[in-house]
Amino acid sequence: VSDKKYLILAEEFSHDPHYAKTARGVMRYRRDSVVAMLDSRRAGESEDGVPIVATVDDALAFGPNTALVGVVTQGGHFPGDWQELLKRCVTKGLAVENGLHVRLHDIPGLADLAEEHGVELRDLREPPGDLSTATGANLEADATIVLTVGSDCAIGKMTATCELDLEARKRGLRSVFVPTGQTGIAIAGWGISVDAVVSDFLAGAAERLVVEGAAKGDLLWVEGQGAILHPIYSGVTVGLIHGSAPHLYVLCHEVGRTVVEGDPTASPIVSLSELIDLHERMSLKLRPARVAAIALNTSSVSEEEARSAITAAEEETGLPADDPVRFGAGKLLDAVLRRRLGGAA
Amino acid sequence: VSDKKYLILAEEFSHDPHYAKTARGVMRYRRDSVVAMLDSRRAGESEDGVPIVATVDDALAFGPNTALVGVVTQGGHFPGDWQELLKRCVTKGLAVENGLHVRLHDIPGLADLAEEHGVELRDLREPPGDLSTATGANLEADATIVLTVGSDCAIGKMTATCELDLEARKRGLRSVFVPTGQTGIAIAGWGISVDAVVSDFLAGAAERLVVEGAAKGDLLWVEGQGAILHPIYSGVTVGLIHGSAPHLYVLCHEVGRTVVEGDPTASPIVSLSELIDLHERMSLKLRPARVAAIALNTSSVSEEEARSAITAAEEETGLPADDPVRFGAGKLLDAVLRRRLGGAA
Numbered sequence: 001v002s003d004k005k006y007l008i009l010a011e012e013f014s015h016d017p018h019y020a021k022t023a024r025g026v027m028r029y030r031r032d033s034v035v036a037m038l039d040s041r042r043a044g045e046s047e048d049g050v051p052i053v054a055t056v057d058d059a060l061a062f063g064p065n066t067a068l069v070g071v072v073t074q075g076g077h078f079p080g081d082w083q084e085l086l087k088r089c090v091t092k093g094l095a096v097e098n099g100l101h102v103r104l105h106d107i108p109g110l111a112d113l114a115e116e117h118g119v120e121l122r123d124l125r126e127p128p129g130d131l132s133t134a135t136g137a138n139l140e141a142d143a144t145i146v147l148t149v150g151s152d153c154a155i156g157k158m159t160a161t162c163e164l165d166l167e168a169r170k171r172g173l174r175s176v177f178v179p180t181g182q183t184g185i186a187i188a189g190w191g192i193s194v195d196a197v198v199s200d201f202l203a204g205a206a207e208r209l210v211v212e213g214a215a216k217g218d219l220l221w222v223e224g225q226g227a228i229l230h231p232i233y234s235g236v237t238v239g240l241i242h243g244s245a246p247h248l249y250v251l252c253h254e255v256g257r258t259v260v261e262g263d264p265t266a267s268p269i270v271s272l273s274e275l276i277d278l279h280e281r282m283s284l285k286l287r288p289a290r291v292a293a294i295a296l297n298t299s300s301v302s303e304e305e306a307r308s309a310i311t312a313a314e315e316e317t318g319l320p321a322d323d324p325v326r327f328g329a330g331k332l333l334d335a336v337l338r339r340r341l342g343g344a345a
Numbered sequence: 346v347s348d349k350k351y352l353i354l355a356e357e358f359s360h361d362p363h364y365a366k367t368a369r370g371v372m373r374y375r376r377d378s379v380v381a382m383l384d385s386r387r388a389g390e391s392e393d394g395v396p397i398v399a400t401v402d403d404a405l406a407f408g409p410n411t412a413l414v415g416v417v418t419q420g421g422h423f424p425g426d427w428q429e430l431l432k433r434c435v436t437k438g439l440a441v442e443n444g445l446h447v448r449l450h451d452i453p454g455l456a457d458l459a460e461e462h463g464v465e466l467r468d469l470r471e472p473p474g475d476l477s478t479a480t481g482a483n484l485e486a487d488a489t490i491v492l493t494v495g496s497d498c499a500i501g502k503m504t505a506t507c508e509l510d511l512e513a514r515k516r517g518l519r520s521v522f523v524p525t526g527q528t529g530i531a532i533a534g535w536g537i538s539v540d541a542v543v544s545d546f547l548a549g550a551a552e553r554l555v556v557e558g559a560a561k562g563d564l565l566w567v568e569g570q571g572a573i574l575h576p577i578y579s580g581v582t583v584g585l586i587h588g589s590a591p592h593l594y595v596l597c598h599e600v601g602r603t604v605v606e607g608d609p610t611a612s613p614i615v616s617l618s619e620l621i622d623l624h625e626r627m628s629l630k631l632r633p634a635r636v637a638a639i640a641l642n643t644s645s646v647s648e649e650e651a652r653s654a655i656t657a658a659e660e661e662t663g664l665p666a667d668d669p670v671r672f673g674a675g676k677l678l679d680a681v682l683r684r685r686l687g688g689a690a
Contacts, residue, residue, distance in 0.1 A: 200446075
């Protein structure tokens with residue numbers, strides 16, 4: 001429960017699944033807190049009942065109290081016009097939440113303006129100041145910990161995690177989504193953006209998240225990051241694996257993706273079987289984790305192709321597979337719960 | 346070539362291989378730049394011709410121009426008395442170099458004092474401000490890249506790396522030691538402490554190091570960090586593996602070590618064969634690296650035990666093994682060069 005009333009800033013990109021990952025995630029999993037979305041190219045339209053506006057001033061009629069930077073760009077910088085947009089939000093009394101690498105406090109004049117108008121600037125990627133190295137408290141957390149891992153970045157890990165958590169809560173389980181990135185933090189209202197943490201404290205940050213998660217419930221869905229063989233982000237992935245100390249993995253993959261996206265070297269993606277074996281062997285020796293199920297992102301293919309890809313993944317791996325967005329998260333949740341009851345926790 | 350004249354600050358710990366890792370590394374590999382060492386408990390002694398003194402004032406007779414913080418503590422903080430010690434150094438006109446997590450600039454009053462006395466404060470762990478994500482330039486670096494990896498932290502990776510580089514330079518090779526931690530940086534005068542880098546930029550930092558290294562020579566020995574299954578530091582290890590894009594690994598292990606040190610969970614160390622397989626499979630798909638040799642740290646056992654441990658490691662792994670400190674780095678270097686000529690680069 002929150003009194004946030006979001007204006008999602010998604011200028012130019014509100015439709016784009018990559019650039020507007022945060023906008024789309026919040027629209028999907030925190031729809032109740034959204035009162036308007038800004039994208040001048042689509043002004044006058046609406047999406048899932050949310051009006052799309054051209055300007056901050058146009059949005060005010062819908063009563064927002066917080067502007068959320070809904071786009072994520074590769075370098076993490078604010079495009080030029082965005083600074084003016086953010087200043088307009090602040091001038092109109094909106095708090096601002098931002099998940100980009102660039103900090104709101106580094107925009108010249110914005111902090112002064114925010115103080116003048118009595119609004120808060122919140123950088124979602126800014127890690128807590130008191131992080132430290134992992135202590136082993138992750139192994140003591142009184143919860144079943146499930147980590148989503150994947151064959152690549154931006155492949156549906158956060159979405160699968162949110163769907164599994166939603167489905168578990170629908171069934172009355174004390175389920176908790178544990179956010180590790182800016183979009184997840186915007187959705188859940190807590191968390192640490194682990195890729196923004198100093199490397200030494202990576203596992204420590206992940207450990208803190210599962211300790212905090214275990215205080216909220218007893219079935220934790222930890223949002224994965226990167227990929228174990230990703231040439232750029234693998235360090236984050238492995239730190240998160242060891243720091244969050246999962247009992248089980250859900251392995252996420254996008255049908256048809258064969259090459260790591262956003263990697264200039266175009267590194268090939270290895271097979272699901274190889275990924276399963278690598279993740280299981282790279283687990284903590286004191287917490288050997290198994291892959292419980294395969295979450296397939298089939299958004300780019302037909303329903304028929306999706307069903308045959310799911311069957312193929314099941315045949316290759318011997319594990320239950322499904323697309324939790326297209327066909328619901330029930331089957332994957334069942335697979336996790338079976339493994340959990342099988343003595344994983 | 347450098348005009349550094351170090352006073353190594355190693356109060357209470359000058360003998361300790363863990364706490365005084367930096368002191369001992371610089372004494373061993375940059376002896377020519379050291380004029381005195383401070384450890385009041387051993388005042389009046391000398392080590393490898395370096396006088397040991399009780400106070401900063403006593404050291405001045407030996408003409409230091411730079412004080413080097415030679416101890417590394419677990420939490421990375423300065424013990425209380427150290428702040429006074431550092432202020433005394435600055436007051437006496439010495440520059441200060443520090444590799445702890447805590448920054449010299451965060452010691453109240455020290456920066457002002459340094460400005461007043463016209464001396465530099467240099468935090469060796471402070472990463473460059475312009476780091477970014479990896480770009481693939483690592484795969485273009487025109488050099489053979491050898492990364493030391495290990496079964497644990499503090500197991501002799503830096504030492505093995507320095508010994509291999511020294512031996513290669515003795516043979517006239519254009520060999521370069523590539524430092525990734527504070528001690529290595531103190532020894533070589535350049536480098537990046539990769540564990541202090543924001544996680545997103547980990548591989549980017551490692552990539553920059555091999556690109557810079559390739560401008561200095563054509564056989565790069567990259568100092569490894571952490572361990573691939575280390576519960577606390579594995580993220581750093583894997584980011585370094587993928588960012589430095591090695592052609593070959595040298596796997597380091599300490600005879601008799603069976604449990605990860607400094608890890609509160611006392612995680613077991615897996616076998617050498619398992620470590621070899623894991624490192625090779627965790628390599629970049631576009632740069633499949635092989636383990637070329639095993640560097641054994643036998644400092645805790647007799648020479649006879651050392652020789653039989655080396656034989657046992659060779660039998661287990663089918664690879665050449667040796668202790669480069671005890672018996673020289675020649676055999677390990679030969680093994681790397683054979684693999685390199687075998688088409689690794």
